[in-house]
Structure formats: C-alpha cells, structure tokens
Amino acid sequence: MAFFSAAFFGFVIIFLIIHHLAGEMFPRYQWVVRLLAGLSFFTYLSGIKIIFLIASALTVWSGALLIHQVGANGRIYRKSAGLSPEEKKAAKQKCRRTQRAYAAAIVIFNIALLVLVKYFLPVASHPIALPLGISFYSLMAVSYIIDVYGEKYEPQANFGKLLLYLCWFPQLIQGPINRYDLVEKDLYEPFRLHAPEFRYAFYMFLFGAVKKYALADLLAPAVNMCLNNNSQDKPGAYVFFGALLFAIEQYADFSGGIDMSMGISLLFGVRMNENFKQPYFSDSLAAFWRRWHISLGSFMRDYVFYPFVTTKPVSKMTKAVSKKFGAHAGRALTGGISNLIVFVLVGLWHGPQKHYIIWGLYNGLIIAISDALSPLASRINAFLHIREDGKGMHIFRIVRTFLIVVFAGYFDVIGRVRTGAACFINTFLHFDLPKGITMIGELFTGGTVSVQAFSAAALSLVLLVINSVIKERGGSVLEPLTVKRFYLRWIVYFALFGLLLYSFAVSSGIRGFMYAAF
Amino acid sequence: MNELLELLKDVRDDVDFENCETLIDDGILASFDILQIISSINETFDIEIPATSIIPKNFNSVKAMYSMIERLRED
Numbered sequence: 001m002a003f004f005s006a007a008f009f010g011f012v013i014i015f016l017i018i019h020h021l022a023g024e025m026f027p028r029y030q031w032v033v034r035l036l037a038g039l040s041f042f043t044y045l046s047g048i049k050i051i052f053l054i055a056s057a058l059t060v061w062s063g064a065l066l067i068h069q070v071g072a073n074g075r076i077y078r079k080s081a082g083l084s085p086e087e088k089k090a091a092k093q094k095c096r097r098t099q100r101a102y103a104a105a106i107v108i109f110n111i112a113l114l115v116l117v118k119y120f121l122p123v124a125s126h127p128i129a130l131p132l133g134i135s136f137y138s139l140m141a142v143s144y145i146i147d148v149y150g151e152k153y154e155p156q157a158n159f160g161k162l163l164l165y166l167c168w169f170p171q172l173i174q175g176p177i178n179r180y181d182l183v184e185k186d187l188y189e190p191f192r193l194h195a196p197e198f199r200y201a202f203y204m205f206l207f208g209a210v211k212k213y214a215l216a217d218l219l220a221p222a223v224n225m226c227l228n229n230n231s232q233d234k235p236g237a238y239v240f241f242g243a244l245l246f247a248i249e250q251y252a253d254f255s256g257g258i259d260m261s262m263g264i265s266l267l268f269g270v271r272m273n274e275n276f277k278q279p280y281f282s283d284s285l286a287a288f289w290r291r292w293h294i295s296l297g298s299f300m301r302d303y304v305f306y307p308f309v310t311t312k313p314v315s316k317m318t319k320a321v322s323k324k325f326g327a328h329a330g331r332a333l334t335g336g337i338s339n340l341i342v343f344v345l346v347g348l349w350h351g352p353q354k355h356y357i358i359w360g361l362y363n364g365l366i367i368a369i370s371d372a373l374s375p376l377a378s379r380i381n382a383f384l385h386i387r388e389d390g391k392g393m394h395i396f397r398i399v400r401t402f403l404i405v406v407f408a409g410y411f412d413v414i415g416r417v418r419t420g421a422a423c424f425i426n427t428f429l430h431f432d433l434p435k436g437i438t439m440i441g442e443l444f445t446g447g448t449v450s451v452q453a454f455s456a457a458a459l460s461l462v463l464l465v466i467n468s469v470i471k472e473r474g475g476s477v478l479e480p481l482t483v484k485r486f487y488l489r490w491i492v493y494f495a496l497f498g499l500l501l502y503s504f505a506v507s508s509g510i511r512g513f514m515y516a517a518f
Numbered sequence: 519m520n521e522l523l524e525l526l527k528d529v530r531d532d533v534d535f536e537n538c539e540t541l542i543d544d545g546i547l548a549s550f551d552i553l554q555i556i557s558s559i560n561e562t563f564d565i566e567i568p569a570t571s572i573i574p575k576n577f578n579s580v581k582a583m584y585s586m587i588e589r590l591r592e593d
Contacts, residue, residue: 092593151571290545301549307569309553315566318557327528331554338553433553 003173003260004209004510011041012264023042027190028117034268035160036169036188042132049131053167057111060141061162064155067099071151107142114138116429119352133172135349135518139299140166148305153181154498161188168266168272174257174515176275180513183270191269199489201266201285206496207467208259214503215460217511218453219245224449227413232422238267239423239435244411247402248461250409250514251280252346254293257513269491279470281378283397286367287516296349300342308338336368343367350518352431355420359411432507452506456499519584525558526580535537535580542574559583566588 015037023030029094039393042050068227074095076087101195114134144165156162164187165180226242227235240359255276265272289297308314314334370377381388407424414420443449467477504510529551530585533541546586547555555577556567567590576586 150568152570152573152575171584286548286550292547303573305549306552306572310556310567310569310572315560317556318553322557322561325556327558329556331550334557335550335553403585439574 003257003513004213011037011044012267014269015040016193018343019100023190023192030190031109031161031164031188032169034270037166037268038164038169038172041169041172042167046130046132051369052113052134053137054163055142056113057159057163057166059106059109060145060160060166061156061159063102064162065143065157065189067102067145067149068155070095070099070102071354075172077107088290088508098208099149103145110141110145110435132163133167133175134179136171136175137166139177139303140180141297141298144179144305147180150323153184156184164188167342168270170261170270174513174518175262175293176258176261176273177299178273178295181275186262186270189269193267193269197269199268201263203263203492204266205260205263206493206500208256208261208263209275209495209500210460211252211256211259211464212504213256213465213507213510214499215457217507217509218449218460218503219249219252220511222443222449223249223413223505225443227410227423229414229416231414232350232419232426234423234426235439236423236430237433238407238439239410240427240431240434241440243413243423243427244414246409247406251292252460252464253274253514276467280335280402281398281468281472283394283402284367285363285371285401286370288401288405289363289367293307296346300346304345305338305342308341309334314338332372335371337363339368340364353415355411355415355417359408362408374446392452399503404405450506453503456503456506459499460503521562522559522584522587523535523580525562525581527556529558532590538577541579542577547577550581560586562588563591 002020006183015033019037020031021035022033039050042053074091083091088408091509117130117134123270134284144162156165165178165183168178168183168187223242223246226239227246231239231242260335262272273295275294277291277294280515282288282291309318318330318334321333343360343364345359345360346363347356347358350356350359380390381393386393407427410423411417412418414423444454470477528534530547533546533557535541537546538546552572556572560566565587567586571586571590574584
C-alpha cells in the first residue's frame with residue numbers, strides 16, 4: 001500500500017471517520033481506534049509476522065512493570081526500621097543489579113530479534129518481507145525499557161496502550177523512532193480534529209508528497225545512471241553530479257516521506273517526534289547529524305554513546321588520558337572512539353553490507369578528527385585573523401559540510417566499496433569537466449531524464465529551498481497558510497497538487513520509500 | 519557552584535553558563551562537550567554520573583547540574 005494510493009486514502013478516511021465517531025461517543029476509548037488502525041495496517045502489509053511485533057511488545061510491557069515493581073519493593077524494604085546506612089546502600093545496589101539484569105535481558109532479546117530477522121533469516125534477502133517497521137519499533141521498545149529502568153517515567157500498565165506506542169501506523173513505514181514520553185499524551189488522550197489542525201496536516205502531507213514524488217522520484221533515474229556498480233571509469237564531474245542529485249533525492253525522499261507520515265498522524269492528533277531540521281544548513285558534520293534523521297541520532301546518543309562512555313573502563317581511560325595530555329585529549333579520544341562505534345552501528349542499521357560500514361567509518365572519523373583538531377583550528381584562525389563567528393566563515397562551513405555529505409553518498413548508493421572508492425578518487429584526480437558535461441547532457445538526450453521531469457524537479461527544488469530558508473530564519477510556512485484568507489490557501493493547494501499530478505504524468509515510475517527498506 | 523562554573527568554562531569558554539537555561543534543548547552543548555563535562559564533574563566531585571542521569575533535565579542549566587550532583591552525592 002503506497003502512501004499515495006487509493007487503498008491508503010481509503011484506509012485513512014475510514015479510520016478517520018471511526019476515530020471521529022469514537023471520539024464523540026467514547027472519548028476515553030478513542031485510543032483503541034488508533035490501536036486497531038495500527039494493527040490492521042501492520043497485518044495488511046505483514047500478515048502473520050505480527051507475532052514479532054507482539055513478542056516485542058509483550059517483553060517490554062511486562063519487563064517494564066517488573067523492573068518498576070522491583071524498584072518499588074526495594075524502596076519499601078529500605079524504609080523498614082532497623083537498617084544501618086550500609087545495609088540500605090547494599091540493598092539499593094542489589095535492587096539496581098536485579099533491575100539491570102531484567103532490562104539487559106529484554107534489550108538483548110529485542111535487539112537479537114531485530115538482528116536475526118534483518119540479517120540472518122532468509123527473508124531478509126527481500127526487504128519487503130521484513131516485519132513492517134521492525135527497524136524502527138525495535139529501537140522504540142529498547143528506548144522505553146531503558147527509560148523505565150532509568151526511572152525517567154512510569155511504565156505503561158495497559159498492554160494495549162503500549163502496543164499502540166509500538167505500532168502507531170504512520171511511524172511504521174520509515175519512522176520516526178518516537179520516544180514514549182513525547183508521544184504518550186497524544187496517543188492516549190481523546191482528540192477532536194478542527195479546521196486549523198486539518199489544514200496544517202493537509203499542507204504537511206501535500207508538501208511532503210511534492211518532495212517525494214515531484215522531486216526525489218524524478219531525480220532517481222539520473223542518480224541511478226550516474227552512480228552504480230559500474231561507475232568506476234566515469235569522469236569525476238559526472239559521478240559528482242550524480243552524488244549532488246543523490247543528496248537532494250535522499251533528503252527529499254526521506255524528509256518528504258516523514259512529512260507525509262507526520263501529516264497523517266496529525267489528523268489523529270498525534271504529533272510525532274521531529275526528524276529533520278534543515279540539515280543542509282549545518283555548519284559541521286556533527287551538527288548535520290543533529291539535524292538529519294534526528295530520532296535515530298538521538299537514539300544512538302542516549303542509548304549507545306552515553307552508556308558506553310560512562311562504563312567503568314571507558315571513563316577510566318578518559319580520566320587517564322585527560323590527566324596526561326589535557327582534558328581535551330581525553331574527550332577527543334573517548335568521544336572519537338565511541339563516535340566511531342556509533343556510526344558503524346548506524347551503518348549496520350542500514351544494512352549488513354560492507355559499503356555501509358565504510359560509510360559509517362567515514363562519518364565517524366570525520367567527526368572524531370574535527371573534534372580532536374578543533375583547538376588547533378581555532379589557533380590557526382586566530383593567527384590568520386579569521387573571525388570564527390563571521391558570516392563568511394559560516395557560509396564556508398555550510399558548503400564544506402554539504403560537500404562532505406555529498407561525498408558520503410558514493411559509499412551510500414554504490415553497493416561495491418571498490419567502485420565507491422574509485423569514484424571518490426576520480427572526483428579529485430580525474431574530474432574531466434568537458435567529458436562530464438557531455439555525459440550529463442546524454443542523460444537528457446538518451447531519455448533517462450525528460451525535460452518535463454527535469455523542469456518539475458527544478459521547480460520543486462526551488463519551492464523546497466524557499467521553504468527551508470523561511471524555516472531556517474525562524475519563520476513558519478505552515479502558520480500563515482492555516483490562518484490567511486482562504487483563496488490564498490487554495491491557490492497554494494492547487495499549485496502543489498497540480499505540480500504533483502504533473503510529476504506523476506512525466507515520472508518514469510513511482511518508487512517505494514528509501515528508508516522503508518532499512 | 520563556583521567550582522562547577524569554572525569547570526564548565528574550561529570545557530566551553532564561549533557559552534554563557536550563568537544565565538543559560540536551555541543548554542541541551544537549544545543544542546548549545548554537544549555530546550562531546552557533555553562527555554568532557556561528565557568526566558570533569560566525576561573527577562572534581564568524586565561521584566559517578568550514570569548514563570541514566572544524562573537527560574536534558576539534568577544538564578540544561580548550571581543549577582540543574584548542581585542539584586543532580588547533590589542528589590548523586592547523597593546516594
């Protein structure tokens with residue numbers, strides 16, 4: 001069921017009606033409709049594989065309650081009379097150990113299930129055969145159990161409600177990896193859809209669809225021509241052009257899909273977690289990763305990076321290096337190593353292929369090295385009288401970051417590491433602009449990209465850039481559209497819808513979402 | 519409190535730690551900064567900040583960090 005299909009629209013409309021009626025008649029149980037929507041969506045697309053979802057939900061639901069109960073019992077015991085401070089401390093430690101063992105067992109179970117299904121079972125050879133959204137909801141399950149262990153919030157006693165958290169249908173295609181405490185209220189409380197929210201959601205969906213179908217999908221054929229397993233002999237200019245288009249395609253595909261999911265979710269009153277914040281305006285690769293696929297980045301930071309750097313051996317290492325070589329060295333070394341681990345995991349999360357590991361190492365190494373060298377860079381800038389907070393420097397950094405991301409694309413798109421590396425080298429040593437331009441021209445004359453498709457994509461790109469610049473400057477595109485006079489709103493709707501229809505007409509085919517495969 | 523402020527200034531001298539209340543929410547401190555802050559706090563105050571305590575609420579301001587340190591000292 002594609003997002004832009006009669007089946008999906010039918011599904012959403014039917015559930016919206018039931019959801020509305022339930023809200024009028026049984027507001028306390030309106031969440032059950034959301035749960036049924038999630039379960040139906042899951043079963044429709046993954047059938048019997050829903051047992052994987054139920055297994056995850058059962059373990060984290062019961063495990064969280066158990067961990068909470070152990071903690072509560074421990075507190076009662078420690079309050080009992082006649083305990084010395086030492087005994088109390090020992091009792092608390094024992095209690096934490098028990099809780100930790102439960103939490104660890106549940107985390108391991110869920111991650112093992114994900115790894116097994118994604119990397120080891122034969123079904124993994126075909127991505128669609130994966131249980132729907134397992135890469136996303138497994139991480140959500142893990143974050144939930146760790147947060148309950150960390151006493152960040154109380155566990156959910158109602159199994160149905162916890163199951164809803166994991167199987168809320170808009171998040172199942174490509175995330176975001178929602179945090180329980182941020183969506184809990186919206187998921188369970190009654191909601192009535194009013195006109196402003198509807199307009200907001202509708203515009204979000206529509207603009208997301210433009211990004212996906214009138215930009216990403218129209219660029220895809222050209223990207224596939226420029227970057228593939230046989231690109232090693234192509235001129236640098238040509239592969240670089242492909243990587244540039246890929247940077248646009250990937251952002252438009254993923255963020256467009258997320259916008260569509262978020263719009264749909266808003267119709268049911270559920271505000272999902274932010275996943276993008278104009279990432280191409282980042283002034284460093286580290287900042288880029290705080291603004292691109294935010295829900296995955298923050299998951300890795302909170303549940304891999306921090307737990308790892310606070311383990312005894314690692315914090316001892318930080319301490320020792322800090323003492324010997326200064327605080328910055330300690331931070332750079334521990335942070336750098338942990339960051340490499342995080343990015344290799346992010347790479348593996350995308351798939352078990354070698355090129356994703358290289359892609360992870362590339363990202364991790366650049367961030368680690370730039371943090372390690374940051375004091376040196378400051379000194380050089382001071383020596384050269386370059387103002388670090390100047391506008392010129394800011395723009396230079398944005399362009400540099402964008403190029404680093406573009407180069408990462410070689411290892412992302414091209415399946416063969418050797419070919420990716422050859423393209424990387426060709427970009428610097430064998431750019432060959434004249435031949436590159438000729439070959440780019442052949443994309444048009446050879447029929448890979450029609451002039452119509454290219455024009456529609458260019459127009460969408462302009463709209464996307466305007467949209468992003470407004471947001472980056474702190475403005476809102478949605479607010480004025482939801483309150484301004486109705487004719488202006490309708491002009492925008494019609495224009496976007498027209499662009500969308502036009503792009504369907506000139507497109508060489510609708511593609512699935514890139515991130516649905518992960 | 520002053521000890522903590524000094525320690526924070528060592529990590530990042532470009533941040534107004536006295537007045538800022540959104541160090542994490544506004545993305546002023548990055549994960550590498552937090553790592554260095556934790557290491558210094560552990561060293562200076564002789565405590566061990568567990569990973570579960572590294573949440574925005576505990577690091578958004580100097581006050582928040584200080585009360586977290588107090589809590590961990592009591593344990």
